[in-house]
Structure formats: structure tokens, C-alpha cells
Amino acid sequence: MDLDRKSGVPYYIQLKEQIRRRITQGIWPAGTKLPPERELAVSLAVSRNTVSQAYKELESEGILSSARGKGTFVEDTSQILQQEGRKEKVLRIVDLAMEEAVGLGFSIDDFVSFVHVRGMEKKELLSRMKVAFIVTNPEQLAEVNWNLGPGVSLLPILLSELQESPRTQERLTGMDMVITGVTHLAEVKILLGKLRIPILGISMQPKLDTIVRIAKLSMGRGLALVCESHQFAEMVKGALRQAGLYLMLKTLIQPDETSLSEVLPECGAVILAPRLRFQVEKVLPANMECIEFKFEPDAGSLNLIRGLLLELKGEKL
Structure with missing residues (x-):
């Protein structure tokens, strides 16, 4: 990396943009370790504070950690860049709609008012929706804090309960939609075929x-x-x-404190299901x-x- 000493642009901004460019061009892919601040400062003949400022700003933007x-x-950064691209697309749609409104004789203030009112209407529609999430393991019962819209009720239910208890199916009669993992979509559709509820298969990622x-x-x-x-x-x-992480894992299923106390000191770190944190922390080795x-x-x-939630609510109005 080289800095332009005559451009008048602060060095930390130049450095920040060069790092960003290397990342977006794939030269530094996700997971790459950047040079230490002191080392990079020496190679560029700048102060360490310059490098630190560039790193901190990129970290605040979610590009570095x-x-x-x-x-x-x-x-x-793929999701960050995709999100920026989607934002630009939405802004272009807003610009076109605004130009159309002005062409019809409305003011920009009128347009802003229309958008606000319609947005609040859609927000209210979503706030009255109920969604069931069919999961295959108890760990996922604690992982349903998704941003589906203000007030959307999300009820997690174990697939085994659905298979074994007719009463569980009765709990779903008031739902607007059911979602489950794509691998179990066919089975859930069979189990709930009589309820006539929209069922959607989704992909889960860590x-x-x-x-x-x-x-x-x-x-x-x-x-x-x-x-x-x-x-x-x-x-x-x-x-x-x-x-791409092929790790040596020692798996413990529903362990008691004795098992944890024996195994954890032999390991470098512990990966756990969220609901087990309290149990594990009681015997977790220091540091x-x-x-x-x-x-x-x-x-x-x-x-x-x-x-789909918006479409369903629109059909009911």
C-alpha cells in the first residue's frame, strides 16, 4: 500500500479506503489477519495513531473485528455489501415514486406524508400476525428472536411434539403461518395438511x-x-x-457437572448450546x-x- 503525500487527503482516510478496496476485491478475504498497527505504521512511514484510526473506523462499520x-x-463483508446494494435499489425506487408524485401535482411534503402513513399501516398489519416455528431439537427453542417486524408473535414448537400429540396441532389452528427447516418441510406439510395454514420452508445458518x-x-x-x-x-x-473449519471436537450431550469438570480442562475452549451456558459456566476453567x-x-x-406475512394479511383485509 502507498499513500499520496501531496493529495491533502488525511492519511488515515487513504489507508481506510485502500484496506476497504483490498477486501472488496477479494485480496483480503474474510478471516484474513491484518498487519499489526505498529508494523503497518512503520512500513507506511506514518504514526501508529493513523493506522489505529483507520482500523477503528472500519471496525465500527462491521468490516473489521x-x-x-x-x-x-x-x-x-458479503452481507454488508449486499445490504448496501439493496439499500441503493430501494432508494432508486423511492426516487422514481417521488418524481411520479411530483409529476401528479403533489409536493415532496405530501409524498413524505403518504409514505409515513402507508408505512405505519403496514407496521400495524404485521403486529397482528402469529407464526409457528417447527424445530427438530430443543436448543432451537431459545433461538427465535428474529426481526420479523414489530409485534409479530413467534411460537417455537418441537417437531416430536407435533408427531406425538394431536393437541399440539390444535395449538396451531390460530396461526397465520408455519415455518420450518427445508429438510422437514414435506413431513410438516403432511402433519398439518388438514389445517390449511401456509407452510414455508426456510434455510438456517450460523x-x-x-x-x-x-x-x-x-x-x-x-x-x-x-x-x-x-x-x-x-x-x-x-x-x-x-x-471450512475442521476441528477436533469432543461432544458432550446433556452432560452432568462431573463429566464437564473432567472434560473441559482438557480442551482449549467450549462451544455450547445457548440454554446450557449457566450449567457450563459453573464448572468452566478460568480464562x-x-x-x-x-x-x-x-x-x-x-x-x-x-x-408472505404482508401478503397474507392483505388477503384477510
Whole structure:
């Protein structure tokens, strides 16, 4: 990297843009460790504060992340860049609509008022929706804090309960929609075929910060994987392999404190299901990193759910 000493543009801004360019061009892919601040400052003949300022601003934008004692790393920016692209598309649509409104004789203030009123109407529609989420393992019962819109009720239900209890099906009669993983969509449709409720299959992915934290771990020793079910353990292992992380995992399913006390000291860190954090922390060795493994719908699935909710509510009005 080279800085233009005569441009008048502050060095930290030049550095920031050059780092951003390297990332967007794929020269520094997600997970790349950036040069230490002092080392980069010396190579560019600038102060360390210049490098620190560039790193901090990129970190605040979600492009970089830092870990004390480990360094600064490139985040997975694909979703950030996609989000920026979608935002630009929406703004172009808004511009076209605004020009059309002005052409029809309305003022820009009128247009802003129309958009506000219609937005509040849509928000109110979503606030009255009820959605059931059929999951295959107990760990996912605690992972339903998704942004589907203000006030949308999301009820998680175990697939095994649906299979074994007719009363569980009765609980779904008042739902506007049912969602489940794509691998179990056919079975859920058969089980709920008589209810005539829209059923949607979605794709789940691990939360990005979870994968990043695991990727930054020192792999000198194996890791403990603490779960409530074998199904969740397999989901975690599959997600790690898909991310290119082939780790030595010692899997513990519903362990007691004695088992945890024996196994954890032999491991470098522990990955766990969110509902087991309290149990694990009681016997967690000092300074051992503890990472909750969480799944969430991918961006496409979330947008599909929100769009279908609006369509369903529109049909009922």
C-alpha cells in the first residue's frame, strides 16, 4: 500500500479506503489477519495513531473485528455489501415514486406524508400476525428472536411434539403461518395438511459472529461441544465444515457437572448450546473461552417470511 503525500487527503482516510478496496476485491478475504498497527505504521512511514484510526473506523462499520491479544481480522463483508446494494435499489425506487408524485401535482411534503402513513399501516398489519416455528431439537427453542417486524408473535414448537400429540396441532389452528427447516418441510406439510395454514420452508445458518469467534481460536487443543441433543450437535458440525473449519471436537450431550469438570480442562475452549451456558459456566476453567452457537434464518428466508406475512394479511383485509 502507498499513500499520496501531496493529495491533502488525511492519511488515515487513504489507508481506510485502500484496506476497504483490498477486501472488496477479494485480496483480503474474510478471516484474513491484518498487519499489526505498529508494523503497518512503520512500513507506511506514518504514526501508529493513523493506522489505529483507520482500523477503528472500519471496525465500527462491521468490516473489521479485533480480538485482544490476537489481532485485527477481516469480517465476512458479503452481507454488508449486499445490504448496501439493496439499500441503493430501494432508494432508486423511492426516487422514481417521488418524481411520479411530483409529476401528479403533489409536493415532496405530501409524498413524505403518504409514505409515513402507508408505512405505519403496514407496521400495524404485521403486529397482528402469529407464526409457528417447527424445530427438530430443543436448543432451537431459545433461538427465535428474529426481526420479523414489530409485534409479530413467534411460537417455537418441537417437531416430536407435533408427531406425538394431536393437541399440539390444535395449538396451531390460530396461526397465520408455519415455518420450518427445508429438510422437514414435506413431513410438516403432511402433519398439518388438514389445517390449511401456509407452510414455508426456510434455510438456517450460523450467526456470523459465532463463526468468526471460532475461527479466531487457537487450535492447539481440541474443543468441547456441549449440546442437549445429537441433532443439534450434527447441525453445528455441518455448519463448521461448511465454513471450512475442521476441528477436533469432543461432544458432550446433556452432560452432568462431573463429566464437564473432567472434560473441559482438557480442551482449549467450549462451544455450547445457548440454554446450557449457566450449567457450563459453573464448572468452566478460568480464562477458557465459552462460545454460544446460534442459528438464524438467512437473509433470503427472512425477506421471504416478511413478504408472505404482508401478503397474507392483505388477503384477510
